[in-house]
Amino acid sequence: MPLLNEEIAEQVKQELVDLAGPVRLVMFTQEFECDYCAETRQLVEEVAALSDQLASEIYDFVVDKDRAEELGIDKIPAVAVIGAEDYGVRLYGIPSGYEFTSLLHAIRTVAAGKPELTEETLAALEEVTEPVHIQVFVTPTCPYCPGSVVLAHQLAVASPLVRADMVEATEFPQLAIKYQVMGVPRTVINETVHIEGAAPEPMVLGKLQEALEGTEEKV
Amino acid sequence: MLDFKLTQPQQEVQPRPVAEQSDQVYDLIIIGGAPAGLTAAIYAGRAALKSLLLTGPFPGGQVTTTDMVENFPGFPDGINGAELAQRIQRQAERFGTQIVMDTVTKVDFSTPPFTVRTDSQTYRGRTVIIATGAVPRRLGVPGEAEFFGRGVSTCATCDGFFYKDKRAVVVGGGDSAIDEGLFLTKFAREVIVVHRRDQLRATKIYQERAFANPKMRFVWDSVVEEVLGEKTVTGVRVRNVKTGETSVIEADGMFVYIGMVPGTKLFAGQVEMDEWGYIVTDRRQRTSVPGVFAAGDVQSPDFRQIVVAAGSGAMAAIEAERLLAEQSGTT
Numbered sequence: 001m002p003l004l005n006e007e008i009a010e011q012v013k014q015e016l017v018d019l020a021g022p023v024r025l026v027m028f029t030q031e032f033e034c035d036y037c038a039e040t041r042q043l044v045e046e047v048a049a050l051s052d053q054l055a056s057e058i059y060d061f062v063v064d065k066d067r068a069e070e071l072g073i074d075k076i077p078a079v080a081v082i083g084a085e086d087y088g089v090r091l092y093g094i095p096s097g098y099e100f101t102s103l104l105h106a107i108r109t110v111a112a113g114k115p116e117l118t119e120e121t122l123a124a125l126e127e128v129t130e131p132v133h134i135q136v137f138v139t140p141t142c143p144y145c146p147g148s149v150v151l152a153h154q155l156a157v158a159s160p161l162v163r164a165d166m167v168e169a170t171e172f173p174q175l176a177i178k179y180q181v182m183g184v185p186r187t188v189i190n191e192t193v194h195i196e197g198a199a200p201e202p203m204v205l206g207k208l209q210e211a212l213e214g215t216e217e218k219v
Numbered sequence: 220m221l222d223f224k225l226t227q228p229q230q231e232v233q234p235r236p237v238a239e240q241s242d243q244v245y246d247l248i249i250i251g252g253a254p255a256g257l258t259a260a261i262y263a264g265r266a267a268l269k270s271l272l273l274t275g276p277f278p279g280g281q282v283t284t285t286d287m288v289e290n291f292p293g294f295p296d297g298i299n300g301a302e303l304a305q306r307i308q309r310q311a312e313r314f315g316t317q318i319v320m321d322t323v324t325k326v327d328f329s330t331p332p333f334t335v336r337t338d339s340q341t342y343r344g345r346t347v348i349i350a351t352g353a354v355p356r357r358l359g360v361p362g363e364a365e366f367f368g369r370g371v372s373t374c375a376t377c378d379g380f381f382y383k384d385k386r387a388v389v390v391g392g393g394d395s396a397i398d399e400g401l402f403l404t405k406f407a408r409e410v411i412v413v414h415r416r417d418q419l420r421a422t423k424i425y426q427e428r429a430f431a432n433p434k435m436r437f438v439w440d441s442v443v444e445e446v447l448g449e450k451t452v453t454g455v456r457v458r459n460v461k462t463g464e465t466s467v468i469e470a471d472g473m474f475v476y477i478g479m480v481p482g483t484k485l486f487a488g489q490v491e492m493d494e495w496g497y498i499v500t501d502r503r504q505r506t507s508v509p510g511v512f513a514a515g516d517v518q519s520p521d522f523r524q525i526v527v528a529a530g531s532g533a534m535a536a537i538e539a540e541r542l543l544a545e546q547s548g549t550t
Contacts, residue, residue, distance in 0.1 A: 004223055011225050039221060098301075100223040120339075142377035143284040143301060146226065147277075170380045182451070182472060183368040183378045196368025200276040200322070202338075 003039060004046050015104055016051040020112040023054055026080040028073050030061045036094040036171055040077035043094065047103070053111065072163070075172060079103070083110035087157045093168025097140025102149040102166055115154035121205050125159040130212050134164040137179065137186045144198040148185040151204055162208075190214070226283070226301035244332045245271045247539050248344035249316075250323050251482075253280025254525050255515025255532035256350035257307040262536035264314025268543065271342060272311070272318045273335070279304035280352045281516070282525055284374070291525050303525070328489045328508045345546070346510045346539040349490070349498060350532060351482035353516040353523075358390065358475055362446025370452030370472040375399035382407045382472055388455050389413070390443055391476035397421040397429050399474060404434040411468055413438045413457055438468065446473055481517045495520070504535040512538055 004012065027044045029037040041058055048056035059067050061076045071080050073090070081089040081103075089110055095103035109115060115122075134152045138145035152164035169176040169184060179188050187195040187204065193211040195204065247263050249256045252274030263270040282288065285300030294303075312318060327334040332343040355373045357363060363371055372378045375389075379402055387407045389400040392414035398421075403410045412429070417439045419426050429435050438457060444465065445456040454469040481497045491499045491507035497520060498513040500506055506513050512535035515528035 003221060008223055008225065015225065043223075094221070096221045096223055098224050098226060101226045104225065139377055139380055141379075142374065143226070143286075144374070144377065176381065180369065180451070182370050182381045183372045183374075186368060198277065 002046055003043050009046070009050060012047060012104065013050045016054070016107065019051055019053040019108065020114075021053065021084055023107050023111045024057055024080075024082045025054065025107075026057045026059065026071065026082055028059050028061045028064075028068055028076045028078040028080075030076060031063075034076055037077045039096075040079065040094045043096075044079060047107075054107070075175075077171075081106040081110045081153075084113050087113075087160075088163025089153045089156050090163070091166040091168075093166070093171035094140075095166065095168075098143055098146050099138055099140050099149065099166060099168065101146040102138075102153070105146070105150045106153050109150075109153055109157050113157065115158040117154050117158055118201060121155075121201055122158060124205055124209065125155065125162070128159055128161050128208075128212065130161065131190075132159070132162040132208060132211065133190055134162065134208070135167050135179070135188045136165065137167050137169045137176065137181045137188070138184050139169055142184045145185040147198050148187055148195075148204075151201060152187065155204070155208070224299055224301075226299055226305065243343070245269050245342065245344040246543055247271070247346045247348065247536070248273065248333070248335050248342055249348045249350060250326075250335065251275060251280070251350035251352055251515070251517070252278040252308070252318065252320075253350065253352050253515065253528065254282055254304065254307055255352070255517075255528040255535075256348065257304070257311050258529040258532035259348045259350060259514060259536040259539075260311035260316035260318065261307070261314055262533050263539070264311060264316040266536070266540040267315075268536075268540060270316045271344070272316055273323055273337065273342075274318060274320045275322050275351065276320075278308070278318075278320060286376075288525060307529070323485060326485060326489055328486075328511050331510050333511065345543060346512070348504075348532070348535045348539060349483075349486060349506070349511065349513040349517055350515045350528075350535075351485070351517050352528075353479035353481045353520070355475065356478045356480045358443055358477065360443055360445055362448065362452075363473075363475070366446050366448060366452050366473075370448065371446060372472065372474050373476070375402045375474050378472075378474075379403050379406045384408045385471040386411065386469065388443070388468060388470045388473045389476065390473060391478075392416060392419040392421060393476065393478065394421045394425055396474075396476035397425040399476060400435060401425070401428055401432060403474065404432055407434065409436060410434055411436045411438060411470065413441050413443055413455070413468070415440065415442050415460055443473070479516065479520070479523075481520070483517060503538050504531055505538060510539075510542060 048054040079091045149166045156164035189211040246268040247270040249272040283301040287297045289297040321337040325336040335342045386409045441457040447454045458465045498518045500518045504512045514531040514535040
């Protein structure tokens with residue numbers, strides 16, 4: 001039984017018809033599959049089948065530990081969306097509900113290798129010299145969330161120093177507690193700076209810079 | 220049960236242009252990228268007006284948060300709200316209206332061409348349509364802003380999960396308050412509805428469901444005066460409006476549903492507004508300033524329907540076109 005019904009599958013096909021380049025959906029599960037691991041694997045395979053430019057690769061988080069470490073995968077289910085290069089675009093937890101949109105946009109952005117950001121943002125990202133880790137906590141029932149995830153993934157594609165994760169909070173309750181997530185979207189940058197709610201691009205950029213200033217002060 | 224939605228993330232629009240010729244004057248500038256503004260853009264495009272739409276920070280507006288729109292004509296099986304907004308936007312783009320994601324910070328309607336400023340640009344238009352909609356009203360009490368996203372929320376469907384086995388306060392007595400409150404009972408141990416009157420305003424069917432739900436409790440005739448807590452929310456202080464007594468309700472979070480406020484701060488002193496801040500328009504969507512029109516929730520709290528917003532957007536654009544035709548005929 002497919003996860004994507006015919007109507008959605010057809011729409012996805014249309015969305016992906018003009019993909020700018022090949023994209024690999026590298027998915028991590030394990031032999032005894034976690035909650036939603038099986039579904040995420042199936043989803044990745046179904047989506048990959050909808051475009052000639054897409055390929056899925058399934059790894060075992062335990063057996064293929066080296067591969068996971070190489071890609072910085074620390075929990076499952078995980079999907080790394082990799083294009084001409086690995087831009088650091090990750091989705092943890094199943095991208096269902098509104099987050100399915102985030103997956104498709106990650107694919108499109110990575111395929112193009114070119115983010116849709118303003119000149120100001122791109123110029124500011126040129127100045128970044130330290131690694132930046134953006135985690136966007138979401139729930140599948142949050143219509144405001146994909147905007148934040150898509151923006152974070154765009155930032156990752158724009159800068160080799162930025163990596164960005166979607167984290168589906170209900171599948172990683174321990175992380176929701178650790179990062180005090182009581183509402184979504186909640187964006188955490190470099191463990192120190194956080195943003196409540198859906199924020200526009202200039203604000204996220206400002207917070208990113210704030211997070212980096214914080215690290216410089218500590219050094 | 221898993222579902223997969225294909226929608227437009229709210230930030231995906233063309234980034235603003237880097238440099239705009241300052242001498243350029245648009246026929247029409249539309250402020251707001253939700254159904255009213257987008258529909259105006261369709262009509263403006265088809266009328267071959269040189270038009271610009273500035274979306275604001277969240278294109279699509281309120282409708283994008285509606286899971287299923289079941290009353291918009293032409294969609295017999297319903298349509299996801301974000302998808303509907305996306306389709307209207309595509310339609311507007313097809314007819315040539317320039318859609319830019321930028322937020323207006325200042326306007327000057329004293330003399331045409333009217334000036335519309337954003338952080339980085341100044342635009343000028345012979346006519347303007349205001350379609351900035353409405354946003355959820357906040358209580359404006361201490362603690363509300365500080366705890367927003369950390370225990371204070373306006374979206375139970377987004378954040379309900381985090382209240383598993385916890386206690387949540389819902390403020391309000393209308394359909395949204397009760398509907399979202401009922402949703403919260405799927406997760407929360409107890410949902411306490413704080414309402415300033417002694418009965419609900421919500422539709423009968425919601426009331427029946429609410430009163431039948433063993434997890435729901437009601438605190439009548441009361442208003443929230445403060446959100447309490449240090450790192451996280453621990454409760455709210457309420458005042459009974461009849462007796463004046465205050466008390467504390469222990470809770471882990473608060474969800475606020477007390478209606479909407481029009482997005483009109485920007486236009487204070489520029490166009491006439493009513494006592495609630497809605498822009499006053501006549502039957503032809505004309506504001507007190509000739510050449511400036513308003514459409515959608517920003518000019519009427521009476522209907523709050525997508526189809527009405529779209530309809531008034533069309534009216535505003537047609538009126539703008541007529542005015543421009545008259546002006547060019549006389550020069």
